Amino acid sequence: MLKADPRDQAKLIDPLFAxxxxxxxxxxxxxxxxxxxxAFMYLRQLLLGLGETGMDxxxxxxxxxxxxxxxxxxxxxxTLISAILRVTGAEWRRPITRVAEAITTFALLVGxxxxxxxxxxxxxxxxxxxxxRLQSPILWDVVSVTTYLLGSLTYLYLPLIPDLAILxxxxxxxxxxxxxxxxLYAVLALGWRGNRAQWARLERAISVMAVFIxxxxxxxxxxxxxxxATTVQPGWHSSIFGPYFVVGAIFxxxxxxxxxxxxxxxxxxxxxxxxxxxxxNLGLLFIAMNAIWAYFTYAEHLSIAAGQQTEEFPVLASxxxxxxxxxxxxxxxxxxxxxxxxxVPKLLPAAAGRVPVFRPRFALATAGAxxxxxxxxxxxxxxxxxxxxxxxxxxxxxxxxLMVFLVGAGLGISPWLKARPVTAxxxxxxxxxxxxxxxxxxxxxxxxxxxxxxxxxxxxxxLTEIALTAASLALFGLMFLIFFKLFPAVSIWEVAEGRxxxxxxxxxxxxxxxxxxxxxxxxxxxxx
Amino acid sequence: xxxxxVIDLDKCVGCQGCSIxxxxxxxxxxxxxxxxxxxxxxRWNDVFPLPVNPTEETGDYPNVxxxxxxRPCMHCDNPPCVKVCPVQATFKNEEGLVQQNYARCIGCRxxxxxxxxxxRYFNWYAPEWEGDLAGYLNPDxxxxxxxxxxxxxxxxxxxxKCTFCIHRLQxxxxxxxxxxxxxxxxxxxxxxxxxxxGKARFFGDLDDPNSTVSLLAKSPRAFRLLEEVGTHPKVxxxxxx
Numbered sequence: 001m002l003k004a005d006p007r008d009q010a011k012l013i014d015p016l017f018a019x020x021x022x023x024x025x026x027x028x029x030x031x032x033x034x035x036x037x038x039a040f041m042y043l044r045q046l047l048l049g050l051g052e053t054g055m056d057x058x059x060x061x062x063x064x065x066x067x068x069x070x071x072x073x074x075x076x077x078x079t080l081i082s083a084i085l086r087v088t089g090a091e092w093r094r095p096i097t098r099v100a101e102a103i104t105t106f107a108l109l110v111g112x113x114x115x116x117x118x119x120x121x122x123x124x125x126x127x128x129x130x131x132x133r134l135q136s137p138i139l140w141d142v143v144s145v146t147t148y149l150l151g152s153l154t155y156l157y158l159p160l161i162p163d164l165a166i167l168x169x170x171x172x173x174x175x176x177x178x179x180x181x182x183x184l185y186a187v188l189a190l191g192w193r194g195n196r197a198q199w200a201r202l203e204r205a206i207s208v209m210a211v212f213i214x215x216x217x218x219x220x221x222x223x224x225x226x227x228x229a230t231t232v233q234p235g236w237h238s239s240i241f242g243p244y245f246v247v248g249a250i251f252x253x254x255x256x257x258x259x260x261x262x263x264x265x266x267x268x269x270x271x272x273x274x275x276x277x278x279x280x281n282l283g284l285l286f287i288a289m290n291a292i293w294a295y296f297t298y299a300e301h302l303s304i305a306a307g308q309q310t311e312e313f314p315v316l317a318s319x320x321x322x323x324x325x326x327x328x329x330x331x332x333x334x335x336x337x338x339x340x341x342x343x344v345p346k347l348l349p350a351a352a353g354r355v356p357v358f359r360p361r362f363a364l365a366t367a368g369a370x371x372x373x374x375x376x377x378x379x380x381x382x383x384x385x386x387x388x389x390x391x392x393x394x395x396x397x398x399x400x401x402l403m404v405f406l407v408g409a410g411l412g413i414s415p416w417l418k419a420r421p422v423t424a425x426x427x428x429x430x431x432x433x434x435x436x437x438x439x440x441x442x443x444x445x446x447x448x449x450x451x452x453x454x455x456x457x458x459x460x461x462x463l464t465e466i467a468l469t470a471a472s473l474a475l476f477g478l479m480f481l482i483f484f485k486l487f488p489a490v491s492i493w494e495v496a497e498g499r500x501x502x503x504x505x506x507x508x509x510x511x512x513x514x515x516x517x518x519x520x521x522x523x524x525x526x527x528x
Numbered sequence: 529x530x531x532x533x534v535i536d537l538d539k540c541v542g543c544q545g546c547s548i549x550x551x552x553x554x555x556x557x558x559x560x561x562x563x564x565x566x567x568x569x570x571r572w573n574d575v576f577p578l579p580v581n582p583t584e585e586t587g588d589y590p591n592v593x594x595x596x597x598x599r600p601c602m603h604c605d606n607p608p609c610v611k612v613c614p615v616q617a618t619f620k621n622e623e624g625l626v627q628q629n630y631a632r633c634i635g636c637r638x639x640x641x642x643x644x645x646x647x648r649y650f651n652w653y654a655p656e657w658e659g660d661l662a663g664y665l666n667p668d669x670x671x672x673x674x675x676x677x678x679x680x681x682x683x684x685x686x687x688x689k690c691t692f693c694i695h696r697l698q699x700x701x702x703x704x705x706x707x708x709x710x711x712x713x714x715x716x717x718x719x720x721x722x723x724x725x726g727k728a729r730f731f732g733d734l735d736d737p738n739s740t741v742s743l744l745a746k747s748p749r750a751f752r753l754l755e756e757v758g759t760h761p762k763v764x765x766x767x768x769x
Contacts, residue, residue: 049684050635051652056567058646060637120635120650120685124615127634131615138614138638231642232608232757314581452754453599454646456581457567 002162002169002194005496007272009170012488015268016167017176020485031478038471041464042117050120052464058451059459064118066440067469069224070252071111071476072145073245073436077253077260078104078152079217080285082159083210092281094498095273098491099261101156103253106479108149110472117468137227144219151213158206162493165192181486221249228443234311235304235447244296251289252436254282255338258429260480262422264489273490279425283342286428290339297332297439315450323458324446327438334435338428340410345418353415363412370405373398529713530624531692532734533721534744535598536766539728542596544575546720546729550600553693553719554679555665557655570649572690573720574599595768598728600720601626601647601690602753602761609639609648618687624734624762625692631675633686640687644757647689654684670695692731693718713739734762 004013045052055062081100085093116122132139168185171177192198225245228236258279265274304316319328352358377398417424449457521527550556550573559569578595579586586592603626609618610626617632618639640648657665666679678695682688693716700716713733721729732739741764744750749766 049651049653051563051568055652057640057649058567060640060650115636118636120637120687121633121683124632124634127615127632131632133614133616136612136614136638138612138636142614227638231612232644232759233641448641451646452644453576453580455567 002166002192004166004170004492005499008492008496011268011270011272012490012492013167013170014172016486016488017172017181024481024485027481028478031474031481034474035471035478038468038474041467041471045117045464045468046122052462054460054462054465056457056459058454059445059448059457061118061444061448062459063441063461063465063469064114066437066444067472068111068114068118069245069440069444070437071107071114071472072220072224073249073252073440074256074433075104075107075111075148075152075253076217076221076246076249077107077257078102078155079213080250080253081257081282082155083213083217086206086210087214090281091498091501092277094494095270095275095490096257096261096278096282097159097494098487098489099264100257101152101159102480102483103256103260104152105149105156106476106483107256108145108152109479110476112145112149113475114472137223137230140223141220141227144216144223148213148216148220151209151216155206155209155213158202158209159491159494160188160487161190161192161202162194163488163491164189165194166492167488184486218246221245228447233447234309234450234452235315236443238300238303240296240300240303244300247289247292247296248436248439251286251293252433254286254289255429255432255436258282258286258425259433262426262429264484265422268484268489270490273495276421279421283421283425283428286425286432287339287342290335290342290432294335294339311450311452314456315446318446318450319442324442328442331435331438331442334431334438338431338435341417341424341428341431344410345414345421345424348414348418350418357408357411358415359412360416361412363409363416366405366408366412370402370409373402373405377402529736530734530762531603531697532624532732532741532745532762532764533600533692533718534730534741534750534764534766536726536728536730536744537595537597537768538749538766539726540596540598540724541726541728542575543725545723545725546598546600547571547573547575549573549719549723550690553666554691555655555681556649556688557657559653563652568652570651570688572600572647572649572688574647597753597765598720599645599647599753600692600718600763602645602759602763603692605760605762606758608642608644608757608759612638612642614638618689625694626689627672627677627691627694628687628689629673629675629677630680630682630686630688635685635687637687644754644759645761648687649689650687651682651684655681668695668699670698 041052053062053064078101081093082097086097116125119125128139128142132142134140164185168182168189171182171185222242222245225241229238229241231237261274261278265271301316301319304312307313314322318324348358356362377395417427445459449459451457551558551571554572556570556572563569575596575598578597582592603620603624605620605624607618607620607626610620613619614636615632615634617629617634618626619629620626635650637650640646640650665681668679669676670678670680672678672694678691678693696718697716701711704711704715713736717731721731730740730744732741734742734745736742744766745764747766750764751767752761752764754761
C-alpha cells in the first residue's frame with residue numbers, strides 16, 4: 001500500500017475521480033466536431049484524389065508537409081525537458097516532466113498522421129516496410145520517427161508506473177472510482193510495490209532511456225531536414241538544415257510546453273506545483289533557443305543572399321519582398337516579440353514603474369500609433385504627407401516611426417509583464433509556436449513554387465487542407481484532455497522525491513557569505 | 529545498350545507534335561482547363577519557352593528572343609528521383625531507362641520534388657477521357673517485373689513519367705526474337721521521334737560509338753539541361769545557330 005501526500009491527494013489524485021463537469025464535455029464535443037469535419041474532408045480527399053488540395057506542379061508538397069514538420073518539431077519538448085534536464089539533474093523539471101512527455105507522444109502521433117494524409121496511396125503504406133529502400137531519406141525518417149515514437153511511449157510510461165501504483169492504492173471507493181479504472185491502474189502499474197529493487201530498476205531504466213532518447217530526437221529532426229537538403233532544389237540544398245531544424249524543433253517544443261503547462265496549471269489549479277520557478281528557468285532556455293534560432297536563420301539566408309545564384313536568389317527575393325514577404329516578416333516579428341517579452345522585463349529595474357513612460361496606458365497609445373502607421377504603410381496608395389517629402393522618404397520616415405512606436409509600446413508594457421511572468425511566457429510561447437509554423441511554411445513553399453524549369457507557381461491551401469490542419473490540432477488537444485482526465489498531470493512521485501531532496505538540503509547549514517564591506521576592509525589587511 | 533535521345537534545336541519548329549504523339553501513345557489524360565491552369569496538366573513530353581520565368585534581363589516584347597525547348601524525361605545516369613524513392617517504385621534498368629512501377633508507387637511525391645527537370649507527373653484525380661476518346665486508348669499492355677507499365681492507364685494517386693516508349697522497345701525485341709535474329713538498336717524509336725515534323729529528334733544506343741546519337745553527342749553544339757546539378761542526362765540537345 002503506497003501512501004500519497006495529503007497535498008497530492010487533494011490536488012492531483014482526487015480531481016481525477018471527480019465527475020467531469022459540463023465544461024469538460026463541451027470541450028470534448030467541440031474538439032470532436034472539428035475532428036469529424038476533418039474526417040469528412042479526408043474521406044472526400046481519399047475518394048476524389050489529392051486534387052482536392054491546393055497542391056499542383058511544382059508545388060507537390062504543401063500544408064500537410066508543413067504540419068508534419070511542425071508537429072514533429074513540437075514533439076521535441078519532451079526530450080528536452082525530461083531527458084536533457086533529467087540527465088543534468090535540474091531539480092525544477094519535476095512538476096513539468098509529465099506534460100512534456102505527453103506533448104512528445106501526442107505530437108508524434110499527430111505528426112505521423114500528416115504523412116498518411118499526404119500520401120497519394122495510403123493503402124500502400126506497408127510497402128514502405130515491405131519494399132523499403134534504405135537509400136531514400138523517407139526510409140531514414142520512417143526508421144527514426146518509429147524509434148522515437150516507441151522510445152517516447154516507453155519514456156512516458158516508465159515514470160508513470162509509480163504514479164499508477166499510487167492511483168491504484170489511493171483511488172476512492174466504488175461509486176466515485178468505477179471498477180474499470182481501478183482495473184486499468186492495477187494492470188498498468190505492473191505490480192509496483194515501491195520496494196528497493198523496483199526503485200533501483202526503474203531509476204536505471206529511466207536513466208538509460210534518457211540518454212538513449214537524446215540522440216534519437218536529434219536524428220529525427222535532422223533527417224526531416226535531410227528530406228529537403230538531400231535534393232538539389234534551390235534553397236534546400238544546404239548543410240545548415242540539420243542543426244537549424246533541430247534548434248527550431250526544441251524552440252517550438254518549449255513554446256508548446258509553455259502553453260500546455262499553463263493550460264494544465266490553470267484548469268487543474270496546480271499553481272503550487274507549476275510555480276514561477278519553472279517559468280523563469282524554462283524562459284531562460286527559451287531566450288537562448290530564440291537567439292540560436294535567429295543566428296541560424298541569419299546564417300542560412302546570408303549565404304543565399306551573398307551567392308546570388310540564379311536559381312536560389314528568386315526564392316530568397318520572394319521571401320524578402322515578394323509574395324512570401326508577409327509570412328516571412330511576420331515570422332521574424334513574432335520571434336522578435338517573443339524575445340522582447342521575455343528579455344526586457346528581466347533587464348528592467350524594479351523601480352522603473354515610477355517613470356511615466358513605463359505605463360500600460362503609454363504602451364496602448366504607442367501601439368495604436370504603430371497600428372495606424374502600419375496601416376498607412378501597407379495601403380496601396382499612400383497619401384503624400386508633405387510636398388517636401390518624396391514618396392520614398394516618407395515611407396522611410398514611416399518605417400522609422402513604426403519602429404519607435406513599437407519600442408515605446410514594448411517599453412511601456414514591460415513593468416506589466418514583469419509583474420506577470422506567466423502571462424509573458426504564454427505570450428512569447430504563442431508567438432513562437434505560430435512563428436515556427438510560418439518558418440516551416442517559408443522553407444517548404446517558396447522553394448517548391450520557384451522550381452527550375454517549371455513556371456513559378458502560386459500555392460493556396462484549400463478548405464480540405466485547412467480542415468485537416470484544424471482537425472489535427474483538435475486531435476492533439478483531445479488526446480491531451482482525455483489523457484489528463486485519466487492520469488495525473490504532474491508526476492506525483494517525482495515531486496515527492498523533490499520534496500525529500502529539498503528537505504534534506506534545508507538541514508545543511510551553509511555559512512553566510514561575507515558582506516562586501518568586510519571584504520573591502522580585508523583587502524587592506526584590516527580585520528573587523 | 530544505353531538508350532539516348534538527341535534533340536536538334538535548329539531543326540525543331542515548335543509544332544508540339546511530339547507532345548501530342550506522346551499523349552496518344554502513352555494514354556496520358558487531358559485534364560480540365562481549370563486543372564491545367566493550376567499546373568496539373570500531364571505532358572510527358574512538354575514544349576515550353578526558355579527562359580521559363582522571364583526576368584528584367586530577358587527583355588520585354590518586342591525586344592525579346594524566345595527559344596523553345598522540348599522536354600522528355602532526361603533518363604539521367606544519376607537520377608535524383610531514383611535515389612529518393614522509398615519503395616523502389618522508380619528505378620533505372622540495365623539499359624539506362626528510368627522506369628516507373630505504378631503498382632508500387634505510394635504517392636509520396638518525393639521524386640517529383642527531387643527531379644530538377646519537372647518531368648514527373650502526379651495523378652491528382654483519376655484519369656478521364658472526353659467522349660469517344662476513351663474508346664481509342666493505346667491497347668498495348670506490357671509487363672515489366674509482373675506489373676503493367678508504359679501506356680497502361682494509371683490509377684489516381686501515383687506518379688508517372690516518360691518511359692522512352694518502353695512498350696515499343698519490348699515489341700521490337702519480341703519481333704526480333706520471333707524472327708530468330710539478334711535485336712538491333714535501330715529497330716525501335718519512341719513515338720515522339722517517329723512523329724517529329726522537323727526530323728529534329730534522333731534516338732539510339734550511346735554505347736555504340738558509330739550510332740547517330742553517339743556521333744551527334746560529340747558535336748560542339750551538344751549540351752545537356754542543367755549539367756551543373758550532376759544528374760548526367762541522356763537527352764542531349766544541339767544548340768541553335
